Amino acid sequence: MGNKEIQEQRMKGYFIQATKEILKGEGLRNISVRNIAERAGYSYATLYNYFKDVRDLIFECVIDFQEECQAFVISETEKINPGLDKLKAIAKAYVKYFIQYPGTFELFFIERINEVSSKQTTLKLISNFMDRLTKNEWERCIATKVLSKKEVEIKKNTLNFMIIGMLLLYINRRQPESFTDFSGELENQINSILTVE
Amino acid sequence: MGNKEIQEQRMKGYFIQATKEILKGEGLRNISVRNIAERAGYSYATLYNYFKDVRDLIFECVIDFQEECQAFVISETEKINPGLDKLKAIAKAYVKYFIQYPGTFELFFIERINEVSSKQTTLKLISNFMDRLTKNEWERCIATKVLSKKEVEIKKNTLNFMIIGMLLLYINRRQPESFTDFSGELENQINSILTVE
DNA sequence: TCAATATATTAACAATGTTAATTTAATAAA
DNA sequence: TTTATTAAATTAACATTGTTAATATATTGA
Numbered sequence: 446m447g448n449k450e451i452q453e454q455r456m457k458g459y460f461i462q463a464t465k466e467i468l469k470g471e472g473l474r475n476i477s478v479r480n481i482a483e484r485a486g487y488s489y490a491t492l493y494n495y496f497k498d499v500r501d502l503i504f505e506c507v508i509d510f511q512e513e514c515q516a517f518v519i520s521e522t523e524k525i526n527p528g529l530d531k532l533k534a535i536a537k538a539y540v541k542y543f544i545q546y547p548g549t550f551e552l553f554f555i556e557r558i559n560e561v562s563s564k565q566t567t568l569k570l571i572s573n574f575m576d577r578l579t580k581n582e583w584e585r586c587i588a589t590k591v592l593s594k595k596e597v598e599i600k601k602n603t604l605n606f607m608i609i610g611m612l613l614l615y616i617n618r619r620q621p622e623s624f625t626d627f628s629g630e631l632e633n634q635i636n637s638i639l640t641v642e
Numbered sequence: 643m644g645n646k647e648i649q650e651q652r653m654k655g656y657f658i659q660a661t662k663e664i665l666k667g668e669g670l671r672n673i674s675v676r677n678i679a680e681r682a683g684y685s686y687a688t689l690y691n692y693f694k695d696v697r698d699l700i701f702e703c704v705i706d707f708q709e710e711c712q713a714f715v716i717s718e719t720e721k722i723n724p725g726l727d728k729l730k731a732i733a734k735a736y737v738k739y740f741i742q743y744p745g746t747f748e749l750f751f752i753e754r755i756n757e758v759s760s761k762q763t764t765l766k767l768i769s770n771f772m773d774r775l776t777k778n779e780w781e782r783c784i785a786t787k788v789l790s791k792k793e794v795e796i797k798k799n800t801l802n803f804m805i806i807g808m809l810l811l812y813i814n815r816r817q818p819e820s821f822t823d824f825s826g827e828l829e830n831q832i833n834s835i836l837t838v839e
Numbered sequence: 840t841c842a843a844t845a846t847a848t849t850a851a852c853a854a855t856g857t858t859a860a861t862t863t864a865a866t867a868a869a
Numbered sequence: 870t871t872t873a874t875t876a877a878a879t880t881a882a883c884a885t886t887g888t889t890a891a892t893a894t895a896t897t898g899a
Contacts, residue, residue, distance in 0.1 A: 474754060477854080477855065477856085478855075478856060478857080479854090479855085479856095487878075487879090488878060488879050488880075489856090489857095489879095490857085490858085490878070490879065490880080491877080491878055491879075493856095493857070493858080494876095494877065494878075498856075498857075499856070499857090554810055554811075554814065554815065555752055555810075555814065557671060557814070558814070558815070568815055568816060568817065571815060571817075572811060572815060572817040599830055599831070599834045600834075602827065602830075602831065603800070603804055603831060603834060603835070605807070606803070606804040606805075606807030606808045606811070606831065607800055607803040607804050607807060608803075608807070609806075609807035609810055609811065610802070610803030610804060610805070610806035610807035610808075610810070611803045611807075613751055613752075613806055613807070613810055614751075614769060614803070614806065617751065617752065617754070617755070618751065618755070618765055618768060618769060619765060620765065620768075620769040630799065633796055633799075634796070634799065634800060634803065637796045637797075637800060638800070674885080674886065674887085675886080675887060675888080676885090676886085676887095684847075684848090685847060685848050685849075686848090686887090686888095687847075687848065687849080687888085687889080687890095688846080688847055688848075690887095690888070690889080691845095691846070691847075695887075695888075696887070696888090
């Protein structure tokens with residue numbers, strides 16, 4: 446990587462860092478080109494030398510947040526025994542991350558994406574995220590005959606959809622009203638999906 | 643209702659009608675105050691004589707769309723035998739409506755809501771919608787001992803969350819890429835949640 | 840018919856994303 | 870080292886958004 450590339454990456458990094466800070470703090474609705482640039486210490490127009498548009502910049506944060514979320518999930522679940530219990534723990538940690546930083550949930554699932562197909566990889570990254578986090582544990586469930594391959598295929602998606610639906614309603618529609626209710630329901634749902642008689 | 647109220651309701655109706663048309667056609671991102679007003683045949687500022695702001699107007703459409711969706715669901719499922727089968731049919735028709743009019747899904751679940759608590763009733767309306775559509779069938783399942791009260795309590799929510807999650811991913815994240823895949827997965831999910839051995 | 844009121848429209852503002860024009864900094868050639 | 874050329878950053882400007890203020894136009898009641 447030549448000097449030019451290093452410098453360019455560094456500049457992009459400043460803007461990405463600023464964007465991430467705003468997303469984690471004030472959330473998506475408080476973000477603006479001028480806002481980001483000010484925090485990065487540059488003029489708003491400079492941003493356009495490094496990103497096609499502001500959405501491009503915003504979606505570049507996805508990778509970083511996924512890494513952060515993954516690290517969080519791992520650290521929260523490393524002591525749990527493999528298998529169904531670990532699967533449950535991963536699901537809960539995953540939700541916990543988004544509850545702590547609702548801006549990242551908005552970015553991952555709510556923010557409208559450009560029609561351009563250049564974002565295709567980012568889209569894939571988002572939809573496969575939960576799969577990547579849980580892959581090992583599902584495979585273990587199959588290996589230990591706790592679940593069949595077919596069951597896993599279904600339950601994996603049920604869990605994923607259920608979590609995203611719950612988070613959408615809670616973060617975007619304040620339903621249920623209290624976090625206690627939310628947590629209780631989440632527990633119920635996870636247990637219902639991941640409990641085998 | 644005096645003349646004043648009739649006229650006021652009529653005026654509101656024009657704007658609501660225009661908003662609904664745009665939502666169903668171009669969707670939420672193509673909506674604007676000037677856009678709505680032009681279609682309603684008034685100046686954009688006139689709108690503010692009848693609605694506090696544009697979000698207020700937009701959320702007034704929720705009731706209408708719910709009625710429309712409910713009518714659609716009923717007409718699509720009236721011939722189905724009561725019980726689990728009907729429950730499945732209702733779920734599918736519900737999804738079908740939102741797939742046909744993605745703008746209404748955006749309105750119901752994605753569009754950011756004002757922080758004002760005046761929208762509280764609308765929020766409740768949205769979160770309880772699926773419950774209202776399926777209430778009778780769930781009760782019948784309990785009455786016919788197909789499901790226990792406890793099972794219903796859980797499955798009702800699983801179904802609701804799963805559907806919203808799936809729709810969010812499909813409408814907002816193009817996942818899965820084809821409608822065929824989406825339909826197949828929906829079928830799988832509904833059957834998995836609503837099938838009792 | 841004319842004053843008072845209600846209603847609608849145009850003008851204007853602030854905030855947004857984006858691009859054009861301009862200035863400033865870095866680099867290479869003499 | 871000085872100067873011409875290129876790259877990078879900034880300011881100015883534009884179009885679009887929601888909203889409010891100022892103005893014009895109907896409507897109503899005496």
